Amino acid sequence: MSYFRAESLSLHFGGLKAVDAVSFAVEKGEILSIIGPNGAGKSSIFNLISRIYRPTSGRIFFEDQDITEQPPYDIARLGIARTFQNIELFENASVLSNLLVGRHRHSTTQLWQELLFLPSVRAGEKVHRRRVEQVIEFLDLEPYRDKLISGLPYGVRKVIELARALCSEPKLILLDEPSSGLNVEETGDMSFWIRDLRSELGVTVLMVEHDMSLVNRVSDRVIALNYGRVLAMGSPAEVQQHPDVVAAYLGA
């Protein structure tokens, strides 16, 4: 049994088949990249997993549990975190409180306890804060702790999104184009972090990415999609050599 599994997943908008009977599996501790031209259905697959869309058909399994019918907020509680292609941070809040929202799935306090800020809430806050600090250290975000998101540059925001997802201590992380909009140096940092995610934190990574150099550097396996269907699956080198993939990118 694999760690994470999608079985003939489909998403249709009327006659348009955004995702068409896609099946794949992710092994524990693996870095799997999904590539494909624009509109191939990569982000749609992520949105199906995090339940922003409801699949037309097909099932999703995580740790042998069927999560196809789980409400969206439960997906995070199961240990699947994600980042967004077009950054979705909480703009008018500080970096610290953005990261603390990432801890939401671990909060156990009740509303009335929070209104009185009982010792249990205070203790919980300190635990959250310590975890957040570890992530801040991991991703070198120390200079930005108290800054508002709305005043930060794009590259930093991208890292903060990754940090927020890490704060929830996920088992599986979905990265939607982690390098889009980053310069070469920042992309280099990102590739180190993605590898460290796995080696230091033991997180399994499922990633959508356009930058082939980043894909080659970090991925164990690659899936190529086009028009919602799987074209090829295998090691980065294999997939790039595959005639269908070459045709999809360069035209037949």
Add this chain to the structure above:
Amino acid sequence: MRFLFKTDYEDDIRLFPHSGYFVSYGLLLAVLLIAPYVLSSYVMSQLVFVCIYATVGVALLILTGFTGQASLGHAAFLAIGAYTAAYLQKYGVPFPVYFLAAGLLTGLIGALVGFPALRLQGIYLVIATISFAFIVEEILARWESVTNGNEGMRIKAVSLFGVAVSRDSPTFYFLCLAVLVLTIVGTLNLLRSPTGRAFVAIRDSETAARSMGVNVALYKVKSFAISAAITGFAGVLFAHKLSFISPEMFTLQLSIEFIIVILIGGAFSLHGAVLGAIFIVMIDPFLTYLKDDMPGIIAGIAATFGAGTQAAANVQSKVATFASLNGLKGAIYGIIIVLFVLFEPLGLYGRWLKIKLFFQLFPLYKRATFKRQKIYVKSERNR
């Protein structure tokens, strides 16, 4: 300028980041505590209204400022609190019991309003809450067996431990002040714990909040319930202060006044809610003063610049007619809102922060310091 050197996670959690806060808030509290023994009864009465409006302002801030759910129905929540108190008092229920009951009932109704509001956003939510307010107003006017209809209800003075507390006494003022302070402390506690952060997350990006494990529907309902409950508590005090309530007191105009409280105060800060409350309570006597004295002053100026007695009297009567036009007050409120949204989107509190920074950085303050923030806030509103 003070630089905080943080050495403990506690530094980010505690309410007063450094000892300076104890001094300034301690002084403020001392002033508020001796106020009733120094100030005139008229000013004290205004101060009680400031407390009540600020409490509602904080409640609205939780819903609109932090959770991002606009509401023009808070007059209805205030009414529900007030009428619950008046009704229960009629049957001899003691003050602490009906005070709590009014808050809980209003909170429950707030949660019920929250459910249909889950699917609505922006302007549609505003319309839904206005409709709710109209429905409540209509029910209050028609359900005569309970609310006494348009004749309104009298409410006797608060009875605490068997002693009647007059609505003009210092004790009543302390009661209102205590409710306000407890509301503010509770809200601050909420904001530094998971629930408050979930509220802010929902305001800024529902999608991201959901994928971080926030049950958006549940937290929106919670926000509605908390906001309504606090407004219900304020409603009890409001009823006692006026000693008479009737449906036409809880109109759309009142809901708009509450929006003005948070908009002018500064939509994202508790300081703003208090400043906004002071503003809204003061503007009424100020407008009355203008209405009474402006015609004479303008006529005087006209006479100084060479207008004859006849012409000056003419000017005076014309200005007086203008000042007593119907709806002038509403128009002035409208102009104030427009001016604030255009020129000071961060409200009175934002202005105060700038003044403070000016003195902290003197002589290095630059006007451009807040420019980006201001452009950002404006573009947010245009969306």
